[in-house]
Amino acid sequence: MSTAVITAWSAVSPYGTGRAPLAAGLRGRVAPPESAGPEEWTAQPDATARLVPGFEVREALGKAGTRGMDRLTGLTAVTVRELLTHETAALPEGDLGTGVVLGTAAGSAQGFMEFTKASLEGDRPIDVMPSKVPNMAMNRAASASAIRHALKGPNTTVAAGRLSGLIALDQAVRLLAEGRAERVVAGSAEEYSAIRAHLTHAAHGDALVLGEGCVMVLLEPGDTATGRPLAEVLAVHHRVAPQGEFTEVLTAAVRTALAQAGVEAESVWAAVPGEAPGVAGAQERQVHEDLFGPQVRSRAASVALLGETAAATGAYQLAALLSEPGAPGRIALVTATDPDGPVGCAVLRLMTDGEST
Template structure:
C-alpha cells in the first residue's frame, strides 16, 4: 500500500474552534476547561462536562440548511470548514479558488471518512420520543428524520462544502478515529480519491450523559469535539507533509485478553511500517 501523508489538520474542541487553541492547550499540558452545561443537558445537578465553549450550530454555520441539525453534525461541518480554509480543492474541473471554495462542479477529488461512536444519541432519543408521543408512530417532525442516519454528519458536511468524493462513516467506539484513518488510507491507495478528509467526532448531550452515567457512574466526565486531518498520497501531495502514516492496525479481543491483543496489534503495525 502506498504511503499517505497528513498535510493539514483542524479541530473543534473544549479549548476552542480551530487547531491553534487545541495545540496551545496540549503544549501547555492544560486540562480542558470544565463547563457547566445548561440544566437540561446534565444527568444530575452537579454534573460537569467538557463542551465546546459557546458553540451553537446555527450561530456557527448560519441559518441556511441548519434547521433541525444535530450537534454532532454541526461540530463536524465546522471542523471541515476550518480544515478546508486556505487549502486548494482537488476538483477535476481545475477552476477551484485559492480560498478553499470548490469550483462550479464541486470538489470532485476529495473524499470524507468520519469515525463516530454511534451517531447523535440525542437525535435518536428525540426521534423515538416523537414517534411514541405522536398520534401515530409516523407522526414525527421531518426535521428530526435526517439525524437518525448514521452517515448524517459526514454526508451533510460533504454536501455543505461540496465535496463529491467517496463519503463514508465508520462506527467503532473509541477506535473510530483510527479505523477512519485506515479507511481513508485505503481509498487513496485504491485511487478512489485524490485526497481524503478523515477524523472523528462526538457530541455532548443530555441523552448521552444519562446513558453514560447510568452505565459507569456520575464520576465520568464527558466531552465533545471533532478532529479532522487532510490525507494525501505521499508522492503527489499538494500540501507540505506534516506526518507520514506508515501503518494502521486494529484488532478486537473477543476472549477479553486486551493486553495480548494490544501487543499483537502493535507488533503487526511495526512490522507493516
C-alpha cells in the first residue's frame, strides 16, 4: 500500500487569506495582530483576539448560497476555495470523487446558542431564522465546501477537541488507503466567537488570547499523485490519557508513531507541539524536552503565535512544517494533547524545500 502525500495546502489565518501570508508570518516568527471581535450576543466591547482580519462570510464568498452561513463554515469554505483554485483547478474527478475531512471542536457554539436564544425569546419557540437552520447540522462546513466545489467523495466531520486536525489527517489517509476517495481535502477549523471566548477563558484563564482560522491540505495516494508532493504522511497514532497522565501516554504515542514510520527519534529534524493550555501543554513540552534536542524543538514556528486555536491547532502545525525552509527529505513530527485526554502524534517526511511556498 502506498502512503498518502500532501500536494497542496492553503489557509485562512489571522495573517490573512491564503497560504502565503500564513507561511510568511510563521517563517518570520511574528505574531499576527489582535483585533476586536464581532458584535454578537455576549460580546464584550473591549475583547480582542487574533482574528482573521476583516473576515465577513458574505464578503469573502459572495451572496449566493451564503445567507445565514456561520463564520466557521465561511472560514472553511474560503480555505477550500483557495486550495482548489490555486493548486488543483484542472484535477480530473475520478469515480470515487474528492473527499473532505474536517476537524472541529463543537461546530459553531455561538450559532447554536443564538439559535436556542431565538427559540427561547421569540413570540413563538419556532421563531428562529430559517436561513440559519442548515448551520444546525455540525457537518455544515464540510458539506457546504463540498457543495461549492462539487466534491462528491466521503464527507467526514470529526470532533476530537485539539486532536481534531491530527485525526482528520488520519481519517483522510485511511480513506485513501482503503480506496474510498481519489483525493481528500483535509484539515481543521475554528471560529472566534464571544461564546467560545467565554468558554475558553472560564476553562483556562482570562489571559489566554484566542485565535481562529482554517488550514486544509490536499492529500493524494503516493503512487498516483498528480501534484508535486510537499510531504508524505508516514504515521499517525493517537491514544487517550483519561486520568491526565499526558507525559506517559504521549510518550507511548510518539514512540509508536515513530516505530510505524520506521524512523528513530534521533532522525527527527523538527518537532512541533500543539501548545495546549494548562497541564496538558506543560506535560507535552516535557515530552519534547525528553525526546528532542533544543534545535529540533525550535526549527519550526510555534503555533502559539496564532493564539489558542483549539480544533484548528493541528492543521496549523502542519502549516508550520510546510512553511519552514530546509532540504527535502527531512523527518518532522507534530504532537497534540487535549486537556480532556486525547493525545497523538503524526510523523511526516517533508519533500519540499519550504521556500517555494
